[in-house]
Amino acid sequence: MALREQPIAERPAGPEARRARLLELLQAADRPLTGAELARRLGASRQLIVQDIAVLRAAGVEILATPRGYLLPRARPAHRTLVAVRHTPEQTEDELTLLVDLGVEVVDVIVEHPIYGELRGSLHVASREDVRQFMEAVRRTGARLLSELTEGLHLHTLEARSPELLERAREALRQRGYLVE
Numbered sequence: 001m002a003l004r005e006q007p008i009a010e011r012p013a014g015p016e017a018r019r020a021r022l023l024e025l026l027q028a029a030d031r032p033l034t035g036a037e038l039a040r041r042l043g044a045s046r047q048l049i050v051q052d053i054a055v056l057r058a059a060g061v062e063i064l065a066t067p068r069g070y071l072l073p074r075a076r077p078a079h080r081t082l083v084a085v086r087h088t089p090e091q092t093e094d095e096l097t098l099l100v101d102l103g104v105e106v107v108d109v110i111v112e113h114p115i116y117g118e119l120r121g122s123l124h125v126a127s128r129e130d131v132r133q134f135m136e137a138v139r140r141t142g143a144r145l146l147s148e149l150t151e152g153l154h155l156h157t158l159e160a161r162s163p164e165l166l167e168r169a170r171e172a173l174r175q176r177g178y179l180v181e
Helices: 015-028 035-042 046-058 089-101 128-141 146-150 163-176
Strands: 064-066 069-071 079-086 105-113 117-125 153-160
Touching: 015 035, 015 046, 035 046, 035 069, 064 117, 079 163, 089 105, 089 117, 089 128, 089 146, 089 163, 105 146, 117 128, 117 146, 146 153, 153 163
Parallel strands: none
Antiparallel strands: 064 069, 079 153, 105 117, 105 153
16 A cells, blocks of 8 residues: 655745744644655755744744754643753663653753753653654764763753652653752
């Protein structure tokens, strides 16, 4: 059975119309959309989409770039915390899976760089499938993790539906030896 291709949208007339349509696509999306997918749907090049994203951001639109694509921030859950952790690159998948299995979203990764100060990478990993895709991207690209800059020490912003879930996540990280206290 052949996969159905998403039809290419009519090419919007002009950059303002294209950017408006780009925002509509992001608002309607229930998952991150890649630059290539947005380009195909808007009948534009990926480079033009990247430029449009930059222009929209400069105009004050908050657009998140994750390893899986672009998305607009959604209403944040009421419960959020920051945890300090340390582990090897080989333990990354275990750490992320542990957290998402507890119902916690890993929003980002933060490291303190001696030259640049705080470096933050947007993750938005909330399911095993998100973890799988993230780890596959790491393997496919050969990219190094931010935590490798700091001998494994990094912070994560975590979000959950309740403070109990965040406390359970903290305890699970502690039991695995990842939590830095």
